[in-house]
Amino acid sequence: MSLPAKVLVANRGEIAVRIIRTLRELGIASVAVYHALDADGPAVRAADEAIELTGETPVGAYLQIDQIVAAAVGTGAEAIHPGFGFLSENPAMAEAVTAAGVTWIGPPPGAMRAMGDKLTSKRLAAEAGVPILPGSDGAVADADAAVAAAERTGYPVLVKASAGGGGKGFGDGRVFVERFVQRPRHIEVQVLADGHGTVLHLGERECSIQRRYQKVIEECPSPFVDEQMRAAMGETAVALARAVGYRSAGTVEMIADQRGDFYFLEMNTRLQVEHPVTELVTGIDIVAEQIRVAAGERLTISQADVTLRGHAIECRVYAEDADAGFYPATGRLALVRFPVGDGIRVDAGVLEGGEVSSSFDPMIAKVCAHGATRSEAIARERAALRDTVLLGVTTNTAFLERVLATPEFGRGETHTGFIDEHADALIQTPTPAASELALVVTAALASPAFDRRWTVPEPLASIGPWIS
Amino acid sequence: MQVEITLSGGEPHTVELVRRGAAAVVTVDGRCYDAALATGGPEPSRLTVDTVTEPVWTAVDGDTVWVHAFGRAWELSVLDPRRRALGGAVSDDVSTAPMPGTTIAVAVRGGQAVGAGERLVVIESMKMQSEIVAMRDGVVDQVFVDVGDTFERGAPLVGLVPLSDDEPAAS
Numbered sequence: 355m356s357l358p359a360k361v362l363v364a365n366r367g368e369i370a371v372r373i374i375r376t377l378r379e380l381g382i383a384s385v386a387v388y389h390a391l392d393a394d395g396p397a398v399r400a401a402d403e404a405i406e407l408t409g410e411t412p413v414g415a416y417l418q419i420d421q422i423v424a425a426a427v428g429t430g431a432e433a434i435h436p437g438f439g440f441l442s443e444n445p446a447m448a449e450a451v452t453a454a455g456v457t458w459i460g461p462p463p464g465a466m467r468a469m470g471d472k473l474t475s476k477r478l479a480a481e482a483g484v485p486i487l488p489g490s491d492g493a494v495a496d497a498d499a500a501v502a503a504a505e506r507t508g509y510p511v512l513v514k515a516s517a518g519g520g521g522k523g524f525g526d527g528r529v530f531v532e533r534f535v536q537r538p539r540h541i542e543v544q545v546l547a548d549g550h551g552t553v554l555h556l557g558e559r560e561c562s563i564q565r566r567y568q569k570v571i572e573e574c575p576s577p578f579v580d581e582q583m584r585a586a587m588g589e590t591a592v593a594l595a596r597a598v599g600y601r602s603a604g605t606v607e608m609i610a611d612q613r614g615d616f617y618f619l620e621m622n623t624r625l626q627v628e629h630p631v632t633e634l635v636t637g638i639d640i641v642a643e644q645i646r647v648a649a650g651e652r653l654t655i656s657q658a659d660v661t662l663r664g665h666a667i668e669c670r671v672y673a674e675d676a677d678a679g680f681y682p683a684t685g686r687l688a689l690v691r692f693p694v695g696d697g698i699r700v701d702a703g704v705l706e707g708g709e710v711s712s713s714f715d716p717m718i719a720k721v722c723a724h725g726a727t728r729s730e731a732i733a734r735e736r737a738a739l740r741d742t743v744l745l746g747v748t749t750n751t752a753f754l755e756r757v758l759a760t761p762e763f764g765r766g767e768t769h770t771g772f773i774d775e776h777a778d779a780l781i782q783t784p785t786p787a788a789s790e791l792a793l794v795v796t797a798a799l800a801s802p803a804f805d806r807r808w809t810v811p812e813p814l815a816s817i818g819p820w821i822s
Numbered sequence: 823m824q825v826e827i828t829l830s831g832g833e834p835h836t837v838e839l840v841r842r843g844a845a846a847v848v849t850v851d852g853r854c855y856d857a858a859l860a861t862g863g864p865e866p867s868r869l870t871v872d873t874v875t876e877p878v879w880t881a882v883d884g885d886t887v888w889v890h891a892f893g894r895a896w897e898l899s900v901l902d903p904r905r906r907a908l909g910g911a912v913s914d915d916v917s918t919a920p921m922p923g924t925t926i927a928v929a930v931r932g933g934q935a936v937g938a939g940e941r942l943v944v945i946e947s948m949k950m951q952s953e954i955v956a957m958r959d960g961v962v963d964q965v966f967v968d969v970g971d972t973f974e975r976g977a978p979l980v981g982l983v984p985l986s987d988d989e990p991a992a993s
Contacts, residue, residue, distance in 0.1 A: 681921040682947060684974055688881035688888065712922035712947070712972065740893030745881035752894035785829065789892050791855075792876055794827045794835050795848050796869050797887040797898040799859035800880040803825050804839040 358432035365437030367703030370397035376641040389415035412713040416440045433457035442624040459648040465598040469621040479618040482597040484590040487617045489532035503531040510534040537769040538609040543591035548653045555588035562768040572628035577766025634666035634724040665731040666724040669754045673716040676753030683748040693741035697724035830897040916981045923947030925967045942980040
């Protein structure tokens, strides 16, 4: 089988740029789709061709299945890569793409449907031998049934929406009861499957550092997982992928309790935001594997070929005020400089001069660092965050660096409540007086308030500020 | 000329500046410093204050100066006190958006009397709803947004009839 000659990327921002990079490396032409707000964005610049989408809202434009499929057909793209978010987990999109004679770079719609519903996926996981948390048997009918299920399960329990994610529900009333795990770690297994019966895993990522139920720092491998636990988690993830006839890249999310027992959370049937840390540690280009598998090729690696080398950390740089409740920030990025150096990888979705608006997700870039050891990766990631220059919009880089600097993070004592638990230690410390003076002097020298035409000739200037 | 420069969240500093070629004498809160900011093309600028040198990146947006130094970004405001006196002080008259978002509900209309803490509008941002309430007792002068409108941080949402100095704050 041969790879497609041209691929349409149905996404925007950093992930569109990242997919286009691999397409270029594989010698495949790329087509970007974009909403007018992104017309000057990095994805349009990186792609060989670009087709505009329209929608009632900017986000809505990227959800227009008909327009995107028509763009692929019109430009002669042989395949569509959906990235993550938007239409990536929509089985109807996968079906529409396939019906138009275009290859879907993703899993079969049946696997997407099975894993898209938390109740169905939990049942399938249990059947495949993945440990699941005790709780209600399917959805609960009413409050009384929920209380009864909670009493059978044993408190504390969580009541979860069957269709939801990232702390958000999606207009589906069904809820279920599940045991609540104290101080859980979020650990997930990356799987890869081809259409010829090979299913393998690329080890785990730990994504316990979250704010507002969304991941902000991820690492590979997890400091908590040893070889035995990795093998056990990997085997169950592979078994589940096999059971649902999975193909392409996917992620089985689990939570681990403090004893090291792990339980199924959900399966994400798409490329994951934090896939770079796995790529850095395994040396495998996950997007390239997705493209090959979609083209019908066999995976060229076996489980024995997958080795984890060193340690990688990813920080998600968001336009937000971490010191004021993580409120999203907007504005124009007047100056942008990303770090470079040994082991540093930056996947960015912004250009200098670009506008960060409230129309899209506020993630600006993923700054990643790879090191021989976890402590080297942390040191490199901290330096990279300090060298990430984004002026004009408030970002969370300083906050992320404070998280990495805590002794608890350094010891790998992470859990999903980490940011709340260490809130006091993560508060911005008062600026030293000498630094504040330097900043005030810099602002004075840079500001147009002191017009340069008012330059005073020597020797009068040395006398000091005699003009007011 | 004197300006007030404030590091975000800090106290204002009184600053004067006299240039002499590439360098300058900068007076901060009454103390004089020899200073220079050498711009370096693709490299960061070099700030010198007396004998200390520090690499810095800067970007200016009107009265705001953004500085990247000491491993992070800082936001400073540069205000000319004379201009501020002319422009009138920002007061409790206008409720503004604390973050970018969308208007979900408008609870008041022009001419309506409201009490301090009373709900004016409900906004949504990051899938989270929050209430914008009146900062004082007063009468609604203008509602700047309709349901469904989107806005940026700092956008005016509801204005109350301005109080004159000798008028008690009562509805």
